[in-house]
Amino acid sequence: MNVAPALSIRGLSKSFGGKIAVNSVDLEVLSGSFFGLVGPNGAGKTTLLLMAVGLMRPDAGTSAVLGTDVWHRGLQPKRDLGVLPDALALPEFLTGRELLNYLGRLRGLEAEIVDTRAEELLQVMDLLGEERTLVVDYSTGMRKKIGLATALLHNPRVLVLDEPFEVVDPVSALSLKRILSRYVARGGAVLLSSHVMALVEQLCDTVAVMSNGEVIAGGALEEVRGARSLENAVVALTDPGSGGAEELSWLGT
């Protein structure tokens, strides 16, 4: 049995043109854990997640999936990982079903298994009614949902999802929440970023708060939020002087 953490991030760092985006971040996501990454716009969440899954080369640091470095030449980390990146590049001139079939076969799944899973994924993502629509003509929310479907298709052991619920309608979000919770209960690991604090509180057992490229608080959800809501805790941690009532005083006068 593999006892390595689902995802082990050590000292990941990245600068763009001399500006530090991520500064020596350590994170550990255990199997059977739902981990939420939160923080203000520009905190470094997307950059960290891209490096964590091997889609962006770090300046320093490592990321390992179930004990194997993500830059390892073998296929194992790719088999174990399901990824929903922020800016998702998809083959555009395929229908949702064709896309799932294509990616499923590319990942080495048998045609019969791909067919069954594609049908179920299109069903739970509420995309069966769009059988003839090409991905290029999908709405923003539909693109997000087909992206999520591609992340789940090969039944990975670790899911890394950048803002999976943003722009997804409430009905689809509810089924997705159920699916992800069951996945974690069965031993899967989820690392997701979100700005929806209520959702993170509802789903995640562990959280990390990022600000200016660093993790400024992390641990069990209850520890990080204390007696406050997570929203209040994150605001207090990342912008202690916030108020805002007197700003834009001309608006609406």
Ligand SMILES: Nc1ncnc2c1ncn2[C@@H]1O[C@H](COP(=O)(O)OP(=O)(O)OP(=O)(O)O)[C@@H](O)[C@H]1O
């Ligand atoms: N490709 C890039 N080139 C230059 N700067 C970048 C690039 N990607 C990110 N940055 C910068 O790195 C910092 C972190 O950005 P990042 O997208 O990781 O933040 P984030 O926490 O995901 O923000 P948001 O919540 O708005 O999605 C920002 O200052 C951003 O401008």
